[in-house]
Amino acid sequence: MHSEAFDITTAGSPASAPLRRVLIVDDSPVQLKILSVMMKRWGFDVWQAESGEEALELCRQVMPDAVLSDWMMPGMDGLEFCRQFRAMSGDSYGYFILLTSKSEKGEIARGLDAGADDFLTKPVNADELRARMNAGGRILSMQRELTRTLDQLRQAYDAIDRDLRQARTIQEALVPERSRQFGPAQVSLLLKPCGHVGGDLVGMFGPNPSGLGVYSIDVSGHGITSALMTARVAGYLGSDFPDQNIALARDATGLPVYRPPEEVALRLNDRLSADPGVLEYLTMAYLTLDLGTGRVTLVQAGHPPPLVIRADGAMHFIGDGGLPIGLISGVSYAPIEITLHDGDRLLLYSDGITETELPGGGMLNQQGLAELAAECLDARGTEFLDDLYWRLSQRTRPGSVLSDDVSAALVEFGTRA
Known part of the structure; x- marks a missing residue:
């Protein structure tokens, strides 16, 4: 050598x-x-x-x-x-x-x-x-x-990945608890982003012991922009500071009271559509529940129809659509009213569930969701939602992952809640 x-x-x-x-x-x-x-x-x-x-x-x-x-x-x-x-x-x-x-x-x-x-x-x-x-x-x-360029890209990716992981932690903090008891009612939540962060949001609040509010929101698009919008909306509907929640007002005694859901949708629409820098819109299902009577007042703004699950296992969907929030100013929203009885449940969910692609082609749709819910009837609360999500993941194409954010809010009413 x-x-x-x-x-x-x-x-x-x-x-x-x-x-x-x-x-x-x-x-x-x-x-x-x-x-x-x-x-x-x-x-x-x-x-x-x-x-x-x-x-x-x-x-x-x-x-x-x-x-x-x-x-x-x-x-x-x-x-x-x-x-x-x-x-x-x-x-x-x-x-x-x-x-x-x-x-x-x-x-x-x-x-x-x-x-x-x-x-x-x-x-x-x-x-x-x-x-x-x-x-x-x-x-x-x-x-x-x-x-050298690849090394720079890797460094940039690592920095973005760290930021996204932190953003996910912050977004998870928007749903600090998955389940809460409100007198005779229990509310359980599920939030599964398809990426680091997502555009779905679910939440609940009950500063007045006579009732509660529950919402399910799906911002258009995916990723960081949608996640920023969910954070903004979470500030409008947060439970920690009732005076900043646009769904609440004060009565003559200073007690927090619930605004009608159609008014909440209108107020939220006016705020988002008035901002020329915001191109995203959102769909929403928002309800108030009177804990004394079981009366539900609900507004559906472009969100999938909520699923009513009666105590005897009978199911039906309610609502006929409505316009999304943030697209057009001055839109009015019509309320939907139903009554929950002992053992009844009401499921709000995002279209990440019903639009899941199936192995044979096509989507799960409402009928498929009802079938999944029927398979989970013995479970309650978060166990019901987790079982529903697991069964949904088993219905997707082999080896694939869910391509959209998945979220749901389950309201269970009565002594069996």
Whole structure:
């Protein structure tokens, strides 16, 4: 094994940047000498090896920028050396030229499959060799620039990923508890973003012991923009500060009271549609429940029809759509009224459930949701919602993941709640 160095800073050579270290491999001492003289004259740092085994040992010590290797050598030939060189080079790419007398297309294909970048026919022409080395230098320069760019992208991705994970933690804080008892009623929540963050939101509040409010919201789109919108809406409907909740007012005694759901939808629509910088809109199902009578007043603003589950297992959907919130100013919303009796349940949900794609094509739809709910009737509260979500995930296409955010709010009324 031989190592001969040449200071390229004094050579004025084309090897001044990406391609400096060159390994020449040939079992012929004469060929080694000829090629080494040419390469050193052009300013390259030159290493020599007389066999593939010797060359690999040298590469383990110093990875060359380029390799000129004879194809036909005793023991390990140039083809096998090329394969092993590629296997050990990892992220450090070296330009590999095979020196050969072979010119058949099939042989050239074998060389390319082994990892060779270029070929030179022996005896080597100096001008052609220099041109191939210049080409190799350009390729290495692009490869290293791409590597630097990839490293920068990875750093940017890591930073974004950290921010998104923190954003997910913040969004999860918008639903601080999954279940709460309000006298004879229990409300349970489910929120499953399809990415780090999502555009779905569910919530509940009950500052007045005579009733409660429950909402299910789905912001258009996905990702960060939608998540920012959910955070904004959560501030309008938060439970921690009743005076800032647009669904609440104060009566003459100062006690918090619930505004009619249709008024809440109107107030929220006016706020969002008046902002010219907001392009997103949202669908919403929002209800108030009178805990003394079981009377539910609900508004449906473009949200999927809520599912009523009676104590005897009978089910039906209520509502006929309505306009989403934030699209058009001055829209009015009509209330829907039903009464829950002992053991009845009411499920609000996002279209991430009913629009789940099935293996045979098509979507789950309302009928499929009713079938899933029927399979979960023995469960209550969060157990019902978790069972529903698990069964939904089993209905998707094999190996796929849910492509939309999934959320739900379950209201259970009466002594069996």
